[in-house]
Amino acid sequence: MARAGLWAALTLLALPVLAGLAGVLGPAFGYLPALGRSTVSLDPWQAVLAWPGLGAAMRLSVVTGILSTAISMALTLLIVAAWQGTRSFQWITRALAPSLSLPHAAAAFGLAFLIAPSGWIARAFSPWATGWELPPDLLIVNDPWGLALVAGLVVKEVPFLLLMVLAALPQSDSLRGQMVARSLGYGRVMGWMKAVAPRVYAQIRLPVYAVLAYSMSVVDVALILGPTRPPTLAVQILEWMNHPDLGMRFQAAAAALLQLGLVLGVLALWIAGERLVARWGVGWAAGGARGIAADTVLRPLGAGAALGIGLAVGLGLAGLLVWSFAGLWQFPALWPDSFSLRVWSGQSAALQRRLWETALIALGATGIALALSIAALQAGARGASAALIYLPLIVPQIAFLPGLATFALILGVDGTRWAVMAAHLVFVLPYVYLALADPWHAWDRRAGLVAAGLGAGPARVLWAVRLPMLTRALCVAFAVGFATSVAQYLPTLLIGAGRVSTVTTEAVALAASSNRRLIGVWAVMQMALPMAVFAMALMLPALLFRRRQGMQIG
Amino acid sequence: MSLRLDRLEIARDGVAMVQIDREVAPGEVLSVMGPSGCGKSTLLAALVGALPPAFTLRGQIWLAGREITGLSPHQRRMGILFQDDLLFPHLSVAGNLGFGLARGVADRAGVIAQALNEAGLAGMGARDPATLSGGQRSRVALMRVLLSDPGALLLDEPFSKLDAGLRAQMREFVFARARARGLPVVLVTHDLADAQAAGGDVVRVTGEVLRL
Numbered sequence: 001m002a003r004a005g006l007w008a009a010l011t012l013l014a015l016p017v018l019a020g021l022a023g024v025l026g027p028a029f030g031y032l033p034a035l036g037r038s039t040v041s042l043d044p045w046q047a048v049l050a051w052p053g054l055g056a057a058m059r060l061s062v063v064t065g066i067l068s069t070a071i072s073m074a075l076t077l078l079i080v081a082a083w084q085g086t087r088s089f090q091w092i093t094r095a096l097a098p099s100l101s102l103p104h105a106a107a108a109f110g111l112a113f114l115i116a117p118s119g120w121i122a123r124a125f126s127p128w129a130t131g132w133e134l135p136p137d138l139l140i141v142n143d144p145w146g147l148a149l150v151a152g153l154v155v156k157e158v159p160f161l162l163l164m165v166l167a168a169l170p171q172s173d174s175l176r177g178q179m180v181a182r183s184l185g186y187g188r189v190m191g192w193m194k195a196v197a198p199r200v201y202a203q204i205r206l207p208v209y210a211v212l213a214y215s216m217s218v219v220d221v222a223l224i225l226g227p228t229r230p231p232t233l234a235v236q237i238l239e240w241m242n243h244p245d246l247g248m249r250f251q252a253a254a255a256a257l258l259q260l261g262l263v264l265g266v267l268a269l270w271i272a273g274e275r276l277v278a279r280w281g282v283g284w285a286a287g288g289a290r291g292i293a294a295d296t297v298l299r300p301l302g303a304g305a306a307l308g309i310g311l312a313v314g315l316g317l318a319g320l321l322v323w324s325f326a327g328l329w330q331f332p333a334l335w336p337d338s339f340s341l342r343v344w345s346g347q348s349a350a351l352q353r354r355l356w357e358t359a360l361i362a363l364g365a366t367g368i369a370l371a372l373s374i375a376a377l378q379a380g381a382r383g384a385s386a387a388l389i390y391l392p393l394i395v396p397q398i399a400f401l402p403g404l405a406t407f408a409l410i411l412g413v414d415g416t417r418w419a420v421m422a423a424h425l426v427f428v429l430p431y432v433y434l435a436l437a438d439p440w441h442a443w444d445r446r447a448g449l450v451a452a453g454l455g456a457g458p459a460r461v462l463w464a465v466r467l468p469m470l471t472r473a474l475c476v477a478f479a480v481g482f483a484t485s486v487a488q489y490l491p492t493l494l495i496g497a498g499r500v501s502t503v504t505t506e507a508v509a510l511a512a513s514s515n516r517r518l519i520g521v522w523a524v525m526q527m528a529l530p531m532a533v534f535a536m537a538l539m540l541p542a543l544l545f546r547r548r549q550g551m552q553i554g
Numbered sequence: 555m556s557l558r559l560d561r562l563e564i565a566r567d568g569v570a571m572v573q574i575d576r577e578v579a580p581g582e583v584l585s586v587m588g589p590s591g592c593g594k595s596t597l598l599a600a601l602v603g604a605l606p607p608a609f610t611l612r613g614q615i616w617l618a619g620r621e622i623t624g625l626s627p628h629q630r631r632m633g634i635l636f637q638d639d640l641l642f643p644h645l646s647v648a649g650n651l652g653f654g655l656a657r658g659v660a661d662r663a664g665v666i667a668q669a670l671n672e673a674g675l676a677g678m679g680a681r682d683p684a685t686l687s688g689g690q691r692s693r694v695a696l697m698r699v700l701l702s703d704p705g706a707l708l709l710d711e712p713f714s715k716l717d718a719g720l721r722a723q724m725r726e727f728v729f730a731r732a733r734a735r736g737l738p739v740v741l742v743t744h745d746l747a748d749a750q751a752a753g754g755d756v757v758r759v760t761g762e763v764l765r766l
Contacts, residue, residue, distance in 0.1 A: 446636050449604055452627030453634040454654045454702040461628075464653070468644040549684035550643025 006379035009372040009429065013388055016404060016426045017395050021260070023403025027253035034410045035246055044254035051251075053230025060232045061262055064146040065216030066270075068153035073208060075154070075305045076161040080200075081192035082295075082302035085175060092306045093166060096159040099313050101479065101534045103487035105508050106527040108152040108224040109519055110316020112141045113323060115148065118331050120319055126332035135331050142228050149226040153215050155312045158305075161204065161211065167438060168203035172196055189298040190291025198281065205274075210393040212270055213263050217396030220489035220504070224511045233259050234398040241402055241494065252402055260399035267394075317527060324520030343517040350506070351525055358486055358502040358529060361417060365424040366481035369432040370474065376433065377440045378462060389430045397427075397490045405494040415499035423491035424484075432481040439473035471551070472541040479537035483530035503529060555580045555618040557706045557738035562613040564593065564600055572597050572759045575613075578706070580736035583729065583754035587743060593759045594742040598708050601740065602634055603627040617705045633704030633737075635712040635728075639695040641683040647694055648679030654702040669697040672731075689720045696728055700735065707732050709741040713748055725751045 026032055030041035048054065083089040099107065113119050118135035126132040141148050174196045181191030201208075217234045226232050231239075237259060240252035323329075327338030344351075404423065408414035443466060451461045467474065492505050507522035545551035557578040564572040571593035578584045586594050599605045601615060604627055615623045622630045641650050651666045659665060670676055673693040675686075683691060692712070699707065712728065713721045729752060732739045741752050749756045756764045 444638075444640070446638070447640050447642065449602055449627065450634060450636070450640050451642075451653070452604075453602055453630075453632055453704070453708075454698065455628055455631065455656065456653070457626070457628045465642060469642065471644070545644060547646075548643055548682050550641075550682070 004375075006376045006381050009376040009381070009433070010388060012372065012425065012429060013391055016423075017391050017400050019407065020400025020403035021395070023406045024253045024256045024400060025403070027250050027402075027406065028257045029254075030250055032250070032406070034406070035249070037250075044250035047251040048254045048258065051236075053236065054233075057230045057233040057236055058258075058262060060146050060227060060230075061216045061234065061259070062266055064149050064153070064226075064232065065212055065263075065266060068150045068157065068215045069208065069212040069270075071150065072154050072157035072161055072211060075158050075302075075309075076165060077193070077197055077200075078189070078298060078302040079158075079162065079306050080165050080169075081189045081197065082299040083306075084169070084178065084192065088303065092303075093162065095310050096162055096306065098531070098534070099156070099159045100163060101483040101530045102156070102313070102317075103483070103504060103526050103530065104152075104156050104218070105220045105224060105487065105489060105504055106320070106523045107156050107313055107316065108221045109507070109511075109523040110320050111152050111155060111312055112148070112225055112316075113319040113516065113520075114312065114316045115151070116141050120315060120334070123332045123334050132332065141225055144227045144229075146227055146232070149222055149232075151312075152221050152225040153218070155309050156221075157211050157215070158309050161207065164204045164207040165200055168200050171203060172199040174200065185290050185292075187291040187293070187295040189295055189302075190289065194285040198278070198285075206387065206390045206394075209267055209270070210390060212267060213394045213396055216263050216266060217259055217398050219398060220508045223508055233262070234396070237398050237402070238490070238493075241405070242498075249402070249406070256399045256402050259396055263396050263399070317524075320520045320523045320527075322520075323516045324524050326517060326520075343521050347518070347521050351503075351521070354501055354503050354506055355525065355529065357417070357500065358504070361421045361424055361492075361500075361502065362482045362485035364421045365428045365485045366432065366478055368425055369429040369481050370436075370478055372429060373433040373436050373477070374467075377437065381433075389433055392426050393430055401490055401494045405497070408495050409497075414495060415497040417500055420492055420496045420500045423495040424488050427488060427491065428481045428484045431484045432477045435477040435480040436470075436473055439470055443470060469551075471544065475537035475540050479530070479534040482533045486526065486530045555705060555736060555738070557740070558614075558616040560614040560616060562597075562600070562615065563611070564596055564605070565610050565612070566608060571609075572600070574757065574759070574761045576755075576757070576761070578738035578740060578754075580738055581733040583732070583739040583741055583752035585741045585743060585749035585752050585754060585756045586759060587746070587749055587756055587764060588758050589744060594744075595710060597759060598634065598710050598740070598742055601708055602632050603630055631703070631705040632708055633699035633702060633706070634708040634710065635695055635699060637711045637714045639683075639688075639691040641691055641694060641698075643684065645683070646679065647675070647681045647683055647686070650683060650694060650698050651679070651701055654698040654700075656703060665701065669701055673697045688716060689724060692716065692724055693727065696731065700731060704737065707737045707739045709739060709743075711743050711745075711748075712741075714743070714745065721747075722751070729753070 028044055030037055030039065030043050079092060080089075083092060115121055117138050117140055122130070122132065122135065130136075177195040177199070178192055181195040182188070186194065219234050219238050222232045222235050226235065230236065233255060237252050237255045240248040240255065322336065324343060325339045325341070326336035327340040329336035401423070405414060408419050413419040447465055447469065448461045451465045456464065486502070487504060489504050489508050492500060492502050496505070503522060503526045507519065507526045510519045510522060513519070541551065559574045559576050561575045562572065563570050574597070576584060586597060588594055596605070596609060600609070600611055603625060605611055611623070614621055617631065642653065645653060647670070648666050651669055652662060655662060655665060666679060667676070670679055673690075673696070675690060675693065678686070683694065686694065709728070713724055716724055725748065729739070739752070741748060743749060758764065
């Protein structure tokens with residue numbers, strides 16, 4: 001039974017990815033009997049190559065992916081190196097952690113509202129400093145270099161990587177390593193980078209690869225913040241997939257393979273880069289430079305980065321909220337002249353329908369993911385299977401979801417709620433498993449031995465001892481899974497075939513519109529739903545075990 | 555009701571670490587002494603049925619005339635106490651005791667109240683275990699084991715985390731109850747005073763008998 005759970009989980013992780021890739025492979029070479037094409041040809045590739053935007057789209061994918069990953073990585077390490085072990089560090093991690101539950105799209109909308117020519121930043125400096133009486137005609141959001149896209153990715157990936165680093169710190173003997181370095185006369189940042197960073201990085205490599213692959217191929221954030229003519233390759237693939245002419249699906253499939261190749265190539269490049277840095281770093285670490293003076297610059301820089309990211313997310317979300325209630329709001333006023341519920345009440349029926357649909361899909365996918373994760377962990381999943389967990393996170397969604405969509409079409413299940421839920425499960429399962437695995441293994445096995453000594457069989461140990469003791473971890477894993485499901489854009493769109501809409505697909509569909517109030521309403525809903533579930537997940541164990549001190553966080 | 559370790563041998567990579575061939579009579583304590591890492595805890599793991607796969611076990615374990623060598627931990631009726639009380643944090647004191655008490659027992663509340671009484675904790679059933687003192691928690695842990703009606707009692711350095719005054723009291727409390735119920739006891743310790751207080755034979759994991 002437990003073994004079966006492990007295999008079910010592993011199959012569920014690997015099979016959709018492989019099937020999806022297989023489903024892309026045929027059409028990419030012109031083969032799709034369901035659409036009446038049963039000969040192999042290179043036509044789709046010629047069509048892709050004939051697209052004039054190809055070079056720029058590929059360059060955008062590569063540059064924005066590498067840039068946002070490198071910047072996120074550097075800032076994360078800097079923040080930890082400069083502040084680990086201080087009171088401020090606890091404050092930083094507590095302030096950035098909630099943004100994990102925040103969908104990428106909501107954070108991207110918030111940032112777009114903040115940095116747009118008519119956003120709060122421009123308003124704050126106008127007209128006294130800038131002289132602008134009207135919003136300037138500047139292409140800040142959707143800039144052709146993809147800088148806004150990079151910024152949007154960085155504000156979301158730094159909190160994620162920070163959490164990954166936090167999880168890796170106890171296994172890296174970081175505090176003692178840092179103490180030894182300090183006692184040898186090293187500065188805070190330099191000592192951490194030379195003594196601790198290599199061990200930490202070794203443990204967060206897979207999450208970093210996931211960030212790199214995600215940044216190169218993300219669709220929703222690119223639709224909101226990315227360039228438009230041409231867009232990134234991933235966005236262009238989606239456009240071809242959604243084209244009314246089904247024949248465009250062939251070149252979409254070819255481009256999806258191209259995107260996969262691009263991601264694999266850049267991953268190989270990144271790994272080669274790791275080698276180079278490692279080789280150079282050994283000499284650097286042994287060189288003896290103490291870097292005492294560097295602290296005076298780097299520590300404020302780290303704090304500034306954390307503060308900047310926190311403000312970008314916090315003010316961005318506040319901006320969304322204010323716009324959703326705004327009546328007349330002229331430039332450069334910092335605050336609307338009036339507030340109104342007009343847009344909220346106008347949307348209330350649609351909001352209710354979409355919220356219900358979103359919650360139902362998220363509940364189903366997360367519930368199944370939780371059951372499978374427990375079964376897999378109970379069966380002793382570790383090691384190789386743990387690496388497999390990352391497969392759906394490293395193979396780009398845009399590379400294999402078109403193939404799954406094709407299968408769904410052939411099977412006639414596309415556009416059903418259940419197919420969308422199954423597609424969400426592929427991405428929810430890894431996050432639920434990862435959230436649960438550490439607390440699961442940290443559980444004191446002697447409690448199980450004591451229970452067995454009292455006559456409790458394995459099932460009773462699981463249900464009456466281990467799961468209750470892990471209530472908090474289970475709740476957090478559930479909230480993580482729920483937030484992951486709510487945030488899914490591409491699986492909902494492609495497998496739902498436009499007939500299943502969630503708050504996320506509704507919100508992202510508004511990206512091209514200039515109706516800030518409408519965007520505000522939907523983006524606020526998109527962030528409120530997972531945050532509410534997170535709040536409940538933290539409250540539930542506190543409520544259940546309010547008379548049990550041993551169940552509070554130590 | 556005795557515990558017999560019949561030519562028990564535990565080996566790792568073909569090297570024997572533990573070799574014991576003894577019988578522990580009802581109410582008697584066998585103390586196993588040695589420095590940490592010598593295999594004392596491995597012996598206990600073998601007795602409860604949780605030996606890590608890296609070890610191989612030869613010989614047989616008999617409890618009350620029944621061979622239990624191949625049984626799962628929950629089928630052996632081997633009660634165990636660790637140096638931490640390991641009370642379940644999500645259950646009340648009474649809940650912990652009820653966890654140990656077998657399902658079919660009539661008047662559960664009465665039995666639990668009596669156990670609390672015996673441990674000097676009358677009326678504290680509804681308490682959160684985290685609010686008890688260290689000595690109280692240890693006594694609850696012992697009563698929890700005794701309520702499960704074990705065939706033998708295994709003690710893994712159970713007194714080492716208690717402070718000196720409490721340690722003597724707790725030793726007395728544990729051994730008296732084991733004797734009263736006629737339980738064979740295996741005590742694993744590196745503290746000579748524990749072994750002396752137990753009063754039974756003292757051996758090394760290699761089976762060699764120590765004279766105190």
